[in-house]
Amino acid sequence: MVASTTGGLFSGTFARGGAAPEVSDAAWLAAMLDVEAALVTAQAAIGLVPAEVAAEVGDTCRPEFFDIAELGDDAARSGNPVIPLVAALRERVKPELRRFVHYGATSQDINDTASMLIACRALVPILADLSACADACARLAGEHRGTVMAGRTVLQHAVPVTFGLKAAGWMSALDHSRAGLSELCLPVQYGGAAGTLSVLGDRGHEVLPRLAAELGLADPVIPWHTDRTPVARLACALGMASGTLGKIATDVKLLTQTEVGEAAEPTAPGRGNSSAMPHKRNPVGAMSVLACGQRVPGLVASVLGGMLQEHERAAGPWQAEWETLGELLRLTGSAASWLREVLEGLTVDASRMRANLDATRGLMMAEHVVARLGGTSQARGLVDAVCARAADEGLPLREALLADPGVDLTPEEIDAALDPAAYLGSALTFVDRALDAHPNATRS
Numbered sequence: 001m002v003a004s005t006t007g008g009l010f011s012g013t014f015a016r017g018g019a020a021p022e023v024s025d026a027a028w029l030a031a032m033l034d035v036e037a038a039l040v041t042a043q044a045a046i047g048l049v050p051a052e053v054a055a056e057v058g059d060t061c062r063p064e065f066f067d068i069a070e071l072g073d074d075a076a077r078s079g080n081p082v083i084p085l086v087a088a089l090r091e092r093v094k095p096e097l098r099r100f101v102h103y104g105a106t107s108q109d110i111n112d113t114a115s116m117l118i119a120c121r122a123l124v125p126i127l128a129d130l131s132a133c134a135d136a137c138a139r140l141a142g143e144h145r146g147t148v149m150a151g152r153t154v155l156q157h158a159v160p161v162t163f164g165l166k167a168a169g170w171m172s173a174l175d176h177s178r179a180g181l182s183e184l185c186l187p188v189q190y191g192g193a194a195g196t197l198s199v200l201g202d203r204g205h206e207v208l209p210r211l212a213a214e215l216g217l218a219d220p221v222i223p224w225h226t227d228r229t230p231v232a233r234l235a236c237a238l239g240m241a242s243g244t245l246g247k248i249a250t251d252v253k254l255l256t257q258t259e260v261g262e263a264a265e266p267t268a269p270g271r272g273n274s275s276a277m278p279h280k281r282n283p284v285g286a287m288s289v290l291a292c293g294q295r296v297p298g299l300v301a302s303v304l305g306g307m308l309q310e311h312e313r314a315a316g317p318w319q320a321e322w323e324t325l326g327e328l329l330r331l332t333g334s335a336a337s338w339l340r341e342v343l344e345g346l347t348v349d350a351s352r353m354r355a356n357l358d359a360t361r362g363l364m365m366a367e368h369v370v371a372r373l374g375g376t377s378q379a380r381g382l383v384d385a386v387c388a389r390a391a392d393e394g395l396p397l398r399e400a401l402l403a404d405p406g407v408d409l410t411p412e413e414i415d416a417a418l419d420p421a422a423y424l425g426s427a428l429t430f431v432d433r434a435l436d437a438h439p440n441a442t443r444s
Helices: 025-045 051-060 068-078 082-091 095-100 107-143 163-182 204-215 229-255 284-305 321-344 350-360 363-372 377-393 397-403 411-417 427-437
Strands: 148-153 156-162
Touching (some): 025 051, 025 082, 025 107, 068 082, 082 107, 229 321, 363 377
Antiparallel strands (some): 148 156
16 A cells, blocks of 8 residues: 555545655645746856856755744735745855746746646646556456446436446547546746846847756746646646546445445455444445545536736746645556555455346346337337337346237347357457557457
8 A cells, every 4th residue: 555645634635646755845846946946057057147156056955954833824824825935045045046037037937837846746647547547457457348337327227338348438438538648738928027027138038948958847939927728738637637536436436335235345454444334345445545535526627717917027826736636646647546546455355246137137238129019119119018018027128028929029039149258249359459559458
């Protein structure tokens, strides 16, 4: 189990995996300092500041030199944490060089670029867990390509599917979510007081590509202080990934119900225990994925609502992004880490899946019977009536069909029509196509 590193009472659920430490206060401080150091390095490279500034600021931009709690207290008075951080940073630099610290920048430049750097770093473990989840689904799809089970629509038995098809659907959705996150453009921010970089004369634009290269971020066409598209796209991509994780967790939760029993989460001492009932084996992994995912849509909405910003600098909507973005990354990362454990250790009970196909005593195959009778409206009406009789009298559909004189099928033809494995359509082909589209797929 990948434990939380934050040590909070609820962090085991909501801060699991590798993303949480990348959005901590310490990580934010480190990212801001990285941006300040990269900024002077980029400026020195084109002669805008003395070369010695880059060396000195780089040596000074070390998190251990700064007190997070003190910066936080000062941030409440100044409006953001960059202001007291820059003041503290300048105090550690030679007096004659201090004016080159944070040169030409505004606080939002540092905070926005740090947020993109935070996202870039947090996405590394998130993408790794999403990839592992998808690979686990690929393995399940290959192993259970032809494992027949009940398809369920509106929580009722529909027609037969295979568990391989279900797992392939999970895999495909995960691949889409992973692609959406990996293809994001995470740009640096550097526009100065109002997006003109006027302090640097007519050379400010030359800093952007060098700053981007220093930090491994994208080079924007222009500063984006009140164009929150980069943040909104990130939030939406995280929201979609979280929704995909939650959909799979919902399926697992339902498959592990006592009355269904078609799958089981991995076991470990104490995992899934109840404080009252010794026999319980709760789906704690799926439950935790869903607990994280339940909180995500509201956070995405908060980011989208914050796109309504005034003129060249927002008062309120921008500030609301700071913790919101960190929460989105942390919760999505935690959900991905939880689901990875679930999928990599998921136990599939093929015999129970087969047994559950018979829960309605053949009624699931009624559509196939209609097709065998010609697929006409008359055939549909006939089978509707037979199904109603079977349900009312508690008869297996086979018995009701054999007893109805209007059903022009031999016993052998009825048996063939009622065979779930003979009514899978293109299910196996769809599994194969999904696996072909996924890297590292394993087939059995």
